Amino acid sequence: MGLKIGDVAERGGVSLQTIRYYEREGLVPAPPRLPSGYRTFPESAIRRVRFIRRAQELGFSLAEIRDLLSLRENTTSGAKDLRERAKAKVADIDYKIRTLRAMKKALNDLAERCPGCGPLSDCPILDALDAKGMIA
Amino acid sequence: MGLKIGDVAERGGVSLQTIRYYEREGLVPAPPRLPSGYRTFPESAIRRVRFIRRAQELGFSLAEIRDLLSLRENTTSGAKDLRERAKAKVADIDYKIRTLRAMKKALNDLAERCPGCGPLSDCPILDALDAKGMIA
């Protein structure tokens, strides 16, 4: 009934060794084993692996991702603390979203306005990103 | 007047060696030198370094960033091609924004609803992120 490591790897979009690596690093909980020693994963392991991949693409390190994931295995701390920590993560995410929106705007401006600029002029992309609100 | 490498490093928020590394990797253009061999950077180098840092936080590799930056030093290709490439980058960025918004929503849900969940239940964060639209 449990999934084998190869299933998790394939459906999660990573290699088999990566799953073992994530287990060692505490990103995927160590699953129960068959008498043979084979790991048997629950379905949720696949979602977890996919989450890890997506979060990485967004610039979170594995340590940050472990942190994010630990929010739901909330045995350690009170509900108040959990809310605090989640809010902090949301603030990180908001910052990323704002920065991405500014980059997007700068790129759109570049694409639309720049056919008129000279090749090496001080085009808008960097300037747009350096505007207030983008610096920290 | 020209900035010295230490100024660019400090005001750009990176170390001195990192500036030299970025120069070697073609992320920051090699600046003119004084007779002594000292680099003298224009102000724009600082903006450039800051841009690189921010883009990294958003999950772009240095290769991708070099690519992004090359859009403005558009001597190579026609305006049509530039628009194409910029649009492709915008699509990447839109994907990241969508994913971040879903993560944010999941975290907010977690913070607000979960005080009522049992500790190890299948809480919403992973599920929310696995919903359609988030998978690829």
Added chain:
DNA sequence: CTTGACTCTATACCCTGGTACCGGGTTTAG
């Protein structure tokens, strides 16, 4: 005119996030 802060090149090293290969056991389809 020297002393401390800064810069130069070059080489070596480090951490993160994996990937590849090994010799060996297991499971399953024919």
Added chain:
DNA sequence: CTAAACCCGGTACCAGGGTATAGAGTCAAG
């Protein structure tokens, strides 16, 4: 019952993105 396909742990290696150190030259203040 055997061969293909899968899994095990262990070790070694790799690329990206820097960081550290060494040995030597430069510049600015007193």
